[in-house]
Amino acid sequence: MDLRIAVLPGDGIGVEVVDASMRVLDVVARKFGHKVHAEFADVGWAAIDKHGTALPASTREICQRNSAILFGAVGLPDRDQTLPQKERPERVALLELRKGLFANLRHVLLPPGLASRCPLKMELIKGGIDIMIIRELTGGLYYGQPQGISGASPDRKAIDTLAYSEQEISRILKVGFETARKRRKRLTSVDKANILATSQLWRELATAMGKQYPDVRLEHMYVDNASMQLLRRPSDFDVIVTENTFGDILSDEASMLAGSIGLVPSASLGEPGAPSVPFYEPIHGSAPDIAGQNKANPVATILSVAMMLNYTFGLSKEAAAIEKATFGVLNAGNILTGDLGGKATCSEVTDAVIAGL
Ligand SMILES: NC(=O)c1ccc[n+]([C@@H]2O[C@H](COP(=O)([O-])OP(=O)(O)OC[C@H]3O[C@@H](n4cnc5c(N)ncnc54)[C@H](O)[C@@H]3O)[C@@H](O)[C@H]2O)c1
Structure with missing residues (x-):
């Protein structure tokens, strides 16, 4: 298969981790008989x-x-400060490139060998942590109108609007059910249906859709309870699906459970056949404190490549090969970057993953 990919390394460690993951992709492609057509492009301060x-x-x-x-x-914080908020690279590049991509998937997986890196006590995580968080990305409070501050002090008023259409809710719920079906078949739909109208519609639609997926165990959970249960019994979660704001907060909370920000990959997906192009990235930023020193953990980006093979190209065996080799290195525990308490470089971790392939 021809794998046509736009590659945007960007700033700081973006350059190092993308280089590492492209090395892994090249090896997997060769091993399975695919051809990578990578077109590199500038973005961020580099652009x-x-x-x-x-x-x-x-x-x-x-x-x-x-x-x-x-x-x-x-983004580079020192240079970002010289620009107004709406002209900063993160706003300009990410908002534009992710337009139309309504489903944001974050895979939070704690490798058993790294259990000691998880901030939770061992007794709470002995069942393992492997959670796919699916956040609605193009609706809700962040985009609802009217939005803004009006009037003069001390009588100013601020307003944000939380709005969701049935169609917006249904399409993200479908991603949730389909994803759960391919995993451990448990879906937690997170809402605030005791208070919010959007959540009441969300819950009604989730319950109705659940009937089309009798093999998936659907559970409804209020967002306040979900934030607590993630820390109390993280092993019980398989797939979580939720709206934009709740997903923003819960996905950051859950990411901590993986042991390092350097381990969590993500995918942003649109409607099949839509003009928006699926977007794969590590959840971390440009980490200027370690940039250019070969210290970055490449795992989140390598695993983002595995998500890309799975979701865009339907190459599940190839994706599984990358995951197996990567988790093999993490579980062995002797070649780890500094964020995981090790001394290995970004290149050494990448070499070890490639050797595992
Ligand atoms: N999607 C994006 O492009 C994105 C996301 C978040 C932040 N940013 C931008 O990145 C810049 C730095 O942001 P920040 O410092 O708040 O967050 P950050 O994620 O870049 O770094 C936070 C901390 O985690 C460490 N870290 C992050 N990724 C790591 C990795 N792969 N391996 C080892 N350690 C890692 C860093 O060294 C740092 O100490 C800012 O300009 C911010 O706007 C961009």
Whole structure:
């Protein structure tokens, strides 16, 4: 198969971790008889310095003509401060490239060999942690209108609008059920149906859709309870599906359970056949404190490549091979980067994953 990918390393460690994951992808592609067509493009400060904008037209074009985008990270805090909020690379590049991608998936998996890195007590995590969080990404409070601050102090008023259509809710719930069906067949739908109208509609639609998925065990949970249960009994969660704001908060909370921010991959997906291009990235930023030193943990980006093979190209065996080799290295525990208490470099971890392949 021809794997056509737009590759956007961006800033800071984005460059190192994307380079590492492309090395892994090349090896997997060769092993399974695929051909990688990678088109590299500038984004973030790397693009501002060359083209005067964080997202040049040439980068958009490259993204549009490929089947998937592999993204590193953008933003450098010292330089970001010199720009107004809405012109900063994270806003300009990410918002634009993720337009239309309504499903954000984060895979939080604690390798058993790294259990001691999890902030929870051993007795709470002995059942393991393997959670797929699915967050609605294009609706809800972040986009609802009206939104803004009006009036003069001391009588100013601020308003945000939480709105969801039936169609927006149904399409993300479907991603939730389909994902659960391919995993351990448990879906937790998180809402606040005791208070919010959007959540009442959400729960009604989730219950109705559940009838089409009799093999998936559906559970409803209020968001306040979900935030507590994630810390109390994380092993009981398989797939979580929720709206934008709740997902933003819960996915950050859950990411901590993986042991390091350097381990969590993500995918942002749109409707099949829609013009938006699926977007794969580690959840971490550009980490300027360790950039350019070969210290970054490449695992989150390598696992993002595995998600890309799975979701965009339907290559589940290839994805599984990457995951097996990566978790093999993590569980062995002797070649780890600094964020996991080790001394290995980004390149050494990547070499070990490749050796495992
Ligand atoms: N999607 C994105 O492009 C994205 C996401 C988050 C932050 N950012 C941007 O990145 C810049 C830095 O942000 P930040 O410092 O708040 O968050 P960060 O994720 O870059 O770093 C937070 C801490 O985690 C460490 N860390 C992160 N990833 C690591 C990895 N792979 N291996 C080892 N250690 C790792 C860093 O060294 C740092 O100490 C900012 O400009 C921010 O706007 C971009």
